[in-house]
Amino acid sequence: MLKRKKILVGITGSIAAYKSAVLIRLLCKAGAEVRVIMTPSATDFISPLTLSTLSKNPVLYNLFSENDWANHVMLGRWADIMLIAPLSCNTLSKMAHGACDNLLMAVYLSATCKIVVAPAMDEDMWNHASTKNNLKIIEAFGNHIIPVNNGELASGLTGDGRMAEPEEIITWLNNHFESRESLKGKKVLITAGPTYEAIDPVRFIGNHSSGKMGIALAENFYSKGATVTLILGPTSEKVPEGIKVINIITASEMYDAAQQEFIEADIAVMSAAVADYAPLKVEDQKIKKSSETFTVTLAKTKDILLSLGEKKQPHQLLVGFSLETHNEKENALKKLTEKNADLIVLNSLNDEGAGFGYDTNKITIFDNKGNEYPFDVKSKKAVAEDIVHTIINRLHE
Numbered sequence: 001m002l003k004r005k006k007i008l009v010g011i012t013g014s015i016a017a018y019k020s021a022v023l024i025r026l027l028c029k030a031g032a033e034v035r036v037i038m039t040p041s042a043t044d045f046i047s048p049l050t051l052s053t054l055s056k057n058p059v060l061y062n063l064f065s066e067n068d069w070a071n072h073v074m075l076g077r078w079a080d081i082m083l084i085a086p087l088s089c090n091t092l093s094k095m096a097h098g099a100c101d102n103l104l105m106a107v108y109l110s111a112t113c114k115i116v117v118a119p120a121m122d123e124d125m126w127n128h129a130s131t132k133n134n135l136k137i138i139e140a141f142g143n144h145i146i147p148v149n150n151g152e153l154a155s156g157l158t159g160d161g162r163m164a165e166p167e168e169i170i171t172w173l174n175n176h177f178e179s180r181e182s183l184k185g186k187k188v189l190i191t192a193g194p195t196y197e198a199i200d201p202v203r204f205i206g207n208h209s210s211g212k213m214g215i216a217l218a219e220n221f222y223s224k225g226a227t228v229t230l231i232l233g234p235t236s237e238k239v240p241e242g243i244k245v246i247n248i249i250t251a252s253e254m255y256d257a258a259q260q261e262f263i264e265a266d267i268a269v270m271s272a273a274v275a276d277y278a279p280l281k282v283e284d285q286k287i288k289k290s291s292e293t294f295t296v297t298l299a300k301t302k303d304i305l306l307s308l309g310e311k312k313q314p315h316q317l318l319v320g321f322s323l324e325t326h327n328e329k330e331n332a333l334k335k336l337t338e339k340n341a342d343l344i345v346l347n348s349l350n351d352e353g354a355g356f357g358y359d360t361n362k363i364t365i366f367d368n369k370g371n372e373y374p375f376d377v378k379s380k381k382a383v384a385e386d387i388v389h390t391i392i393n394r395l396h397e
Ligand code: CTP
Pocket: 191, 251, 270, 271, 272, 273, 274, 275, 276, 301, 302, 303, 304, 305, 306, 319, 320, 321, 322, 323, 324, 335
């Protein structure tokens, strides 16, 4: 699984840095291409010469060196994964708050790849409220944390805080890359963003959806090997490369595109905030201001999720979203049944950090077998991981 994988290893100032030598050796033995970045204090614990010899590449640690400076953006783009092991309490805090005072932090802050960390610290530091808080923050950014072990610590005490063993980290990486292929051969259809319903050539009825949740889902499915088609309403959000995008404006255009694309899909996720009503008549010319009040007659749009639920084949998995402000569970379950979905993702606008405009979301997933899966408030990328993970589990049932 690690053959030809590009692994960027970040090493910080912790006594566990001595384990990096074994870790890098195991990575190279498994066929990975390894590059190493150290914080200046990590060089007090293990020599760059040892690590450059083992990784067969120069080790970088100087933020202001002429040669290394331009590399930082390049390395975070080059890597399939950035693994920070050991992660010290100090670097954890910098990651949580975006400090950029060394090369490792500059690379971390500009990396576009998946980031995984293996913390290492003394038990009291590990249990400190600020450490717990910082871990939560970096997890919400979408970083993955490999849990610490319980055992003998540098202080001589025994407790939680030991870095995971290099073999355990290798197992995690193997599983990670294996899961990247877990949806290979699957075709996924996603609707996302708002729809705009024209009133006249200059005005429309729309909503606050940014499409961020659906784009995060598309990215996550794609990272697991699926072929992804995203039917996307008007948004300024960027879609990562590799995803087929069908841009639409209106609910009716989204409906037509979804009917067409659903035929080939194995999984369909309807995350778009589709207008429920559209103006019955679109004026050809700009409506001029005249009377004191103005009425637009709206007609119901066609429900895309409902229509796909009606034609769903046994091999197809259909997932809906349910955005609610009251009677959340009851309304979500009603949509799950009425629209014949297999799963429904509930967003309550009453939850802090959930809904339009936020970078975070809080969801509960219900399935049509009576299961309920609640999740904490997380970044939309981490929420996408939870949704895709639940879908994969369902495919394996
Ligand atoms: N949906 C759809 N087509 C529509 C309206 C909604 O496909 N014309 C989908 C949404 O993408 C979502 C689910 O149906 O997956 C539920 O959408 P939501 O707006 O929460 O509910 P509605 O069914 O529109 O009902 P209400 O607005 O009354 O809550």
